[in-house]
Amino acid sequence: MSDHASTPTLDLDVVRAQFPAFDQPINRDQSFFDNAGGSYACRHTIDALTAYYTANKVQPYSEYAASADAGEQMDASRRRWAEALGVATNEVVFGPSTSINTFVLADAFAPLLGPGDEVIVTNQDHEANTGAIRRMAERVGATVIEWRIDPETGLLDPDEFRSLLSSATKLVTVPHASNIVGQENDVAQVSAAAHAVGARVIVDGVSFAPHTIPDVAALDADIYLFSLYKTYSVHQGLMVVRNGLLGELPNQSHFFNADVPDKRLNPAGPDHAQVAAAGAVLDYVTDLHRAHGGSSDDSLRVMCSTVSSRWRDHEDVLTGRLLDELGSHDQLRVLGPRTVDAAGGHRCPTIAFSPLDREPTDVAHRLVERGVQTSAGHYYAVRVLEGLGLDPARGVVRLSFVHYTSAADIDRACEAIAAEFG
Ligand SMILES: Cc1ncc(COP(=O)(O)O)c(C=O)c1O
Incomplete structure (x- = not known):
């Protein structure tokens, strides 16, 4: 029985076992939401x-x-x-x-x-x-x-x-x-x-x-x-x-x-x-492909494509949940589409928001205190924030996740958001 299975498409126990960062004491009881800044390396990378x-x-x-x-x-x-x-x-x-x-x-x-x-x-x-x-x-x-x-x-x-x-x-x-x-x-x-x-x-x-x-x-x-x-x-x-x-x-x-x-x-x-x-x-991708029933004879392109589909299906479920939570609070502005498949295209799980009455750094600090590893800033996207009518110096809070993120991580982020803005 998987500890992390949250969607039928991806076995999160298999996935997370490939990322040694999850087992480090410094990350214990934490949920990592700073992935757009830099994701964890899989063990294949570290070993190589x-x-x-x-x-x-x-x-x-x-x-x-x-x-x-x-x-x-x-x-x-x-x-x-x-x-x-x-x-x-x-x-x-x-x-x-x-x-x-x-x-x-x-x-x-x-x-x-x-x-x-x-x-x-x-x-x-x-x-x-x-x-x-x-x-x-x-x-x-x-x-x-x-x-x-x-x-x-x-x-x-x-x-x-x-x-x-x-x-x-x-x-x-x-x-x-x-x-x-x-x-x-x-x-x-x-x-x-x-x-x-x-x-x-x-x-x-x-x-x-x-x-x-x-x-x-x-x-x-x-x-x-x-x-x-x-x-x-x-x-x-x-x-x-x-x-x-x-x-x-x-x-x-x-x-x-x-x-x-x-x-x-x-x-x-x-x-x-x-x-x-x-x-x-790419060995990680190959291992995931096989672990989910894929053939070892498939080309790397096919493996990347099928594994990516699993990543995306898993992420989409979690993205929808986080967007719903953020969208339910009037005191913040979600940047970009509020649904996974808005008109005009699919959205990735890189979700930034602007708190209306509070400093983004303060909100990020409070989320970090609740075990949500995130940050605030302009993320070198100064022109984007200006284009949205936001002050880059003030910044925004960003919650970015990837396929190894679990439903429990999203629960933690949603609870922290609810506690801050509820
Ligand atoms: C969308 C995007 N483009 C480009 C870059 C720059 O990448 P690098 O850090 O490899 O220079 C980043 C880094 O955060 C980014 O998020």
């Missing part, structure tokens, strides 16, 4: 990192066994992530974080843009997917056009996007899901519309990938970024650069690395151990 540091902590890709094996582990991570995301191995680039990946991308795009060109950005993005691109566009004399959120709902209107596009549009940046509003944007539709006018598309999947390992090929974005450390893995950013763009963007690495696909857009040089361990989270 430890194994690399123990046996392979040398310069990789030399002939001796420890070094050759280190290089093979790094290559395997790229190959496996490519399979998981449905793309080619040489389209996968690891970098230190998503913020630095977009920073490098901005410089890479600079020579391709100039006066008369237009770049469409949103005010729904985390600053990582918009700040460096805006600065670069201004520097080269391109026009920055902002696709703005609805000030009440926080949502982006696809019709408005289409009206902003023209033959002058060269680049579009958009979040797959906002780290405040939670709503998923239809990025396949954005890509199709942008491509129809010849523009390139950069999608920030950081707040989406922990909930659904994306079928990047199906989305058809030219660049898709996410942060592995929020996806149960190591502290690295992963970006997929597709549709021939990797060769088109000027090399950002040492001149002699121009023809090395995984180095062209990573001037930092790889963190060997973390790249080597980056693929281990």
Whole structure:
């Protein structure tokens, strides 16, 4: 009998046994609601990192066994992530974080843009997917056009996007899901519309990938970024650069690395151990797939897709409960849709709210006192809060969870909210 089973789709005892953080004394009798900041690492990740540091902590890709094996582990991570995301191995680039990946991308795009060109950005993005691109566009004399959120709902209107596009549009940046509003944007539709006018598309999947390992090929974005450390893995950013763009963007690495696909857009040089361990989270996915009756013969893409469906079904039930609780209190404003499947798309379990009469830091503090591990702030989504008419300096409270969150965790959060606002 499972201690945590709350939905028929996911065996939470199996899931939670893979995350050693739950067993640590510091987390005892606590419920973790800060996942959008960084999720727990699964034991596969921790074991792989430890194994690399123990046996392979040398310069990789030399002939001796420890070094050759280190290089093979790094290559395997790229190959496996490519399979998981449905793309080619040489389209996968690891970098230190998503913020630095977009920073490098901005410089890479600079020579391709100039006066008369237009770049469409949103005010729904985390600053990582918009700040460096805006600065670069201004520097080269391109026009920055902002696709703005609805000030009440926080949502982006696809019709408005289409009206902003023209033959002058060269680049579009958009979040797959906002780290405040939670709503998923239809990025396949954005890509199709942008491509129809010849523009390139950069999608920030950081707040989406922990909930659904994306079928990047199906989305058809030219660049898709996410942060592995929020996806149960190591502290690295992963970006997929597709549709021939990797060769088109000027090399950002040492001149002699121009023809090395995984180095062209990573001037930092790889963190060997973390790249080597980056693929281990896919062993977790494989284990979950098998534990729920899936075949070992399935491809990684199929496993990611079926396991992600289980994650999503489980999360959706819990999201509905938390949204209902938050929505029942007049003294707070829920940001983004109040239902899981509102008009316009599904929402991820990244749920922020603004207390009307109290300081967000005070509310977060009280929730923490009740064992709800959360925080308050602007979460680098300053433009989103401004777009919603909120003061970024005051911030908001965010409760973000993932598939390993249990019904008991949601009970605790709901009871704490009720006690504070009831
Ligand atoms: C939606 C979103 N995009 C981008 C980032 C930046 O990612 P990184 O910390 O890997 O630079 C974050 C980080 O919180 C985020 O939430």
